[in-house]
Amino acid sequence: MHLFYQPNPPGGLKSDESWLTEDDSRHAVKTLRLGTGDAIAVTDGHGNRHLAVITQADPRRCAYRITDTQTTPPRPFSIRICVAPTKNNDRIEWFVEKAVEVGIERISFFFGYHSERRVFKRERLEKIAVAAMKQSLQAYLPQIDDAVSFNELLKTVDGPQRFIAHLPDGEMPANLARVAKPAGQYVVLIGPEGDFSGMEIEQALAAGFQLVTLGPNRLRTETAALTACQLLNFIHA
Structure with a gap:
């Protein structure tokens, strides 16, 4: 699954919707050719990994909806x-x-x-x-x-x-x-x-x-x- 970075994605409700950055939006839609309904993963860089689906495949503002969130614990060192x-x-x-x-x-x-x-x-x-x-x-x-x-x-x-x-x-x-x-x-x-x-x-x-x-x-x-x-x-x- 393709991983994207969004430092401030919405948290909590599965109905929350957010957008990838412009660079990631272009990469997702133009380079990877992802479309509406495709699954992606989004991390905030602080250990949270959001599973999501694309709701609008716009190369300038690719929208996604979070379906689940997984938290990776920090390393023991x-x-x-x-x-x-x-x-x-x-x-x-x-x-x-x-x-x-x-x-x-x-x-x-x-x-x-x-x-x-x-x-x-x-x-x-x-x-x-x-x-x-x-x-x-x-x-x-x-x-x-x-x-x-x-x-x-x-x-x-x-x-x-x-x-x-x-x-x-x-x-x-x-x-x-x-x-x-x-x-x-x-x-x-x-x-x-x-x-x-x-x-x-x-x-x-x-x-x-x-x-x-x-x-x-x-x-x-x-x-x-x-x-x-x-x-x-x-x-x-």
Whole structure:
């Protein structure tokens, strides 16, 4: 069944009627060729999945009526990846798309000492996250945060399972997959292309972060961010 996103659908009565967004209306009617009476699913991005039927197949304002509502409980763990925007926008967009498909609750961005990109457009990434949520048939839309300074980011993090991924020249720290405990609220810091500065690592450690590695290979920023997301999901597979 095709899944669409409507953040504020009507709740309660089965006779309630609402409309898909203009983009989803066009996709449903023009691309998918859905018509009146066809069944669809609509999520609000907060765990509610509404089963519905199309009542008016208008490519500009496709109307639907809710027939049933199912609520998906939150996962017993949560993943927050904090990453510096890459110089190439396509790479960070790729990360957001794939991380949402794999499973993630929150994505935060920060500007570090070695960050090459200082311009950030959250709206574009939110659209990519919505598309990935629908494609992977999920009922929760991850939170996408505006980019802030590294110092400001550290102030927003709490909880015991905080990690900073770094590949040092000397002794290797423990792998994230070995130190992360199941059913936790995870926060992982991923540095920019130039990696974290020594001062930033010291600040993170002082703020309660644990130094970890994602393996012996040096990874690109977006690859490291997705790898961390996958490792934490695999713990609960």
